[in-house]
Amino acid sequence: xxxxxxxxxxxxxxxxxxxxxxxxxxxxxxxxxxxxxxxxxxxxxxxxxxxxxxxxxxxxxxxxxxxxxxxxxxxxxxxxxxxxxxxxxxxxxxxxxxxxxxxxxxxxxxxxxxxxxxxxxxxxxxxxxxxxxxxxxxxxxxxxxxxxxxxxxxxxxxxxxxxxxxxxxxxxxxxxxxxxxxxxxxxxxxxxxxxxxxxxxxxxxxxxxxxxxxxxxxxxxxxxxxxxxxxxxxxxxxxxxxxxxxxxxxxxxxxxxxxxxxxxxxxxxxxxxxxxxxxxxxxxxxxxxxxxxxxxxxxxxxxxxxxxxxxxxxxxxxxxxxxxxxxxxxxxxxxxxxxxxxxxxxxxxxxxxxxxxxxxxxxxxxxxxxxxxxxxxxxxxxxxxxxxxxxxxxxxxxxxxxxxxxxxxxxxxxxxxxxxxxxxxxxxxxxxxxxxxxxxxxxxxxx
Ligand SMILES: *Cc1c(COP(=O)(O)O)cnc(C)c1O
Numbered sequence: 001x002x003x004x005x006x007x008x009x010x011x012x013x014x015x016x017x018x019x020x021x022x023x024x025x026x027x028x029x030x031x032x033x034x035x036x037x038x039x040x041x042x043x044x045x046x047x048x049x050x051x052x053x054x055x056x057x058x059x060x061x062x063x064x065x066x067x068x069x070x071x072x073x074x075x076x077x078x079x080x081x082x083x084x085x086x087x088x089x090x091x092x093x094x095x096x097x098x099x100x101x102x103x104x105x106x107x108x109x110x111x112x113x114x115x116x117x118x119x120x121x122x123x124x125x126x127x128x129x130x131x132x133x134x135x136x137x138x139x140x141x142x143x144x145x146x147x148x149x150x151x152x153x154x155x156x157x158x159x160x161x162x163x164x165x166x167x168x169x170x171x172x173x174x175x176x177x178x179x180x181x182x183x184x185x186x187x188x189x190x191x192x193x194x195x196x197x198x199x200x201x202x203x204x205x206x207x208x209x210x211x212x213x214x215x216x217x218x219x220x221x222x223x224x225x226x227x228x229x230x231x232x233x234x235x236x237x238x239x240x241x242x243x244x245x246x247x248x249x250x251x252x253x254x255x256x257x258x259x260x261x262x263x264x265x266x267x268x269x270x271x272x273x274x275x276x277x278x279x280x281x282x283x284x285x286x287x288x289x290x291x292x293x294x295x296x297x298x299x300x301x302x303x304x305x306x307x308x309x310x311x312x313x314x315x316x317x318x319x320x321x322x323x324x325x326x327x328x329x330x331x332x333x334x335x336x337x338x339x340x341x342x343x344x345x346x347x348x349x350x351x352x353x354x355x356x357x358x359x360x361x362x363x364x365x366x367x368x369x370x371x372x373x374x375x376x377x378x379x380x381x382x383x384x385x386x387x388x389x390x391x392x393x394x395x396x397x398x399x400x401x402x403x404x405x406x407x408x409x410x411x412x413x414x415x416x417x418x419x420x421x422x423x424x425x426x427x428x429x430x431x432x433x434x435x436x437x438x439x440x441x442x443x444x445x446x447x
Contacts, residue, residue, distance in 0.1 A: 005044050009037060012030065012037065015037065015057070016029060018057050019060045019061065019064075024064060028067075029064075036063065037056070065410060069410075075412045076414065076430075076437060078414060078415045078423075079414055080376060081378040082427070083286075083377060083378040084379070085174075085380075090286055090290050090343060090344045091430070093343065094341070095331075096291065096324075096326075096328040102324070108320055108324075122318075122320075125323050125324075126323050126327045127141075129330045133334050134256075135271055135275070137304070138305065140308055141295070142313070142318065143293070143294065143316045143322075144295045145250070145282055145283060145296075147295045148282040149282050149295075151297065152280050153248070154187070155312070156306060156307070158187060159188075160210055160211065161187070162189060165191075165192055165202070165230060166191045166193050166198065167198055167219070168217040169217075172380055173221065188210075196226070196227055196229070198231065199231065200235045200239060203239055207243055212246065213247060215248040215249070215250070216233060216250070218251050218253075218268055220380040220383070221252075223383045223384045233249065246280065247278045252283065252287065252381065253283060253284055253287035253288045253289075253379060254267075254287070254288065254296075256269065256338070259288070264382050267288065267381055278299060280297060280298075280307075281298050282296070282297050284379075288379075289329065289330075290343060291329035292326055347427055348377065355390050358429075358434060359391060361434065362426070362437060365438050366394075366447050367447060370390055370393070371423075372388065373389045373418075374387065374388065374389060375389040375425055389425050390425075393421045399417045399420060402445075405444045409443070
């Protein structure tokens with residue numbers, strides 16, 4: 001005769017005695033035990049194996065732990081995508097974290113001039129270092145690059161026309177579309193050229209007395225190949241300045257270090273745009289720059305001054321955490337230590353042999369196979385570019401299930417599934433997380 005599996009489930013009282021309660025009220029713990037037992041009954045009713053007492057204890061402990069977590073929490077990124085927008089884009093340098101801590105654990109001189117003993121400006125803390133390392137006349141920081149583009153258009157081209165190539169009318173991701181931003185900003189988009197080819201005379205022919213600027217938008221997240229043509233920044237600047245117009249250049253990521261050094265395509269640098277004479281350049285703080293979420297606007301003094309006095313500048317301004325982290329990140333570039341101290345560059349520059357050695361150490365404990373893999377820079381920069389890497393490949397019957405189990409760990413591990421295998425790329429796993437990765441893998445794979 002079949003046993004009744006429900007009989008073997010402990011009572012709520014028994015489970016209460018088994019779970020060491022340290023942190024929550026008795027009522028809350030009773031509720032969690034009930035919930036765990038309800039789940040167990042549901043499992044049994046589906047015809048699956050009943051959880052043991054140990055399973056139930058662990059389940060309640062997991063729920064206790066969950067109850068203490070805030071929704072936004074750390075995860076381990078084993079995907080090999082360095083600038084991963086879904087995973088918070090990029091880690092900050094230790095120095096940037098320390099700077100944020102220092103100004104937020106107590107008060108700061110955010111808007112206080114220590115020499116004069118009176119009100120100061122928050123902009124001053126970061127502007128000098130930006131102009132120093134980019135060579136721009138002036139700079140302004142806002143909440144993110146989408147805000148930077150919006151403020152530039154609204155502040156300098158309200159009610160006027162801005163000429164853009166059809167090949168650059170991009171959607172960045174998350175539904176951020178350049179034509180929509182232009183409409184919201186109150187400037188008028190004038191499209192020129194075709195998707196694949198735009199020539200300088202297309203811009204020339206589109207200029208009217210209502211034109212304020214010619215704009216270039218870097219095609220960050222896609223690549224056009226084949227029968228294509230576009231104009232250079234130098235050509236755009238020459239035409240614009242002959243006609244008394246401005247040039248806006250949205251670089252998206254932007255970079256201060258040449259990505260070609262790492263066998264990647266050349267991502268346009270901020271310095272190139274400034275040297276070409278662009279009036280306003282916009283880029284993100286948390287893409288290849290490797291700093292906090294921010295939008296950085298650099299360019300000609302007169303243009304930046306107008307933006308600083310725009311009413312929306314106040315609504316888009318960065319907070320002290322952003323300013324301290326950004327200033328500290330930019331100092332790494334000034335001091336020539338960006339490659340050693342900024343995680344995004346550390347990850348890009350990690351030698352293949354080092355990545356392979358870590359993958360082999362994981363494999364030695366948990367099995368699987370170390371295979372060639374591609375890391376991506378990500379974050380809408382360098383599309384189609386891969387950094388040769390090595391990953392631990394786990395061949396399992398159900399890769400989705402393994403990926404789910406790894407996401408359920410604390411901290412969760414996010415992996416890539418490719419060709420029916422689960423891949424873990426050490427490049428984006430911080431070295432100090434290696435032992436956690438191994439522990440989690442051992443638990444989930446029972447090895
Ligand atoms: C990423 C990107 C943006 C938006 O930048 P955020 O910092 O995410 O707001 C704007 N323009 C381009 C070309 C981009 O690549």
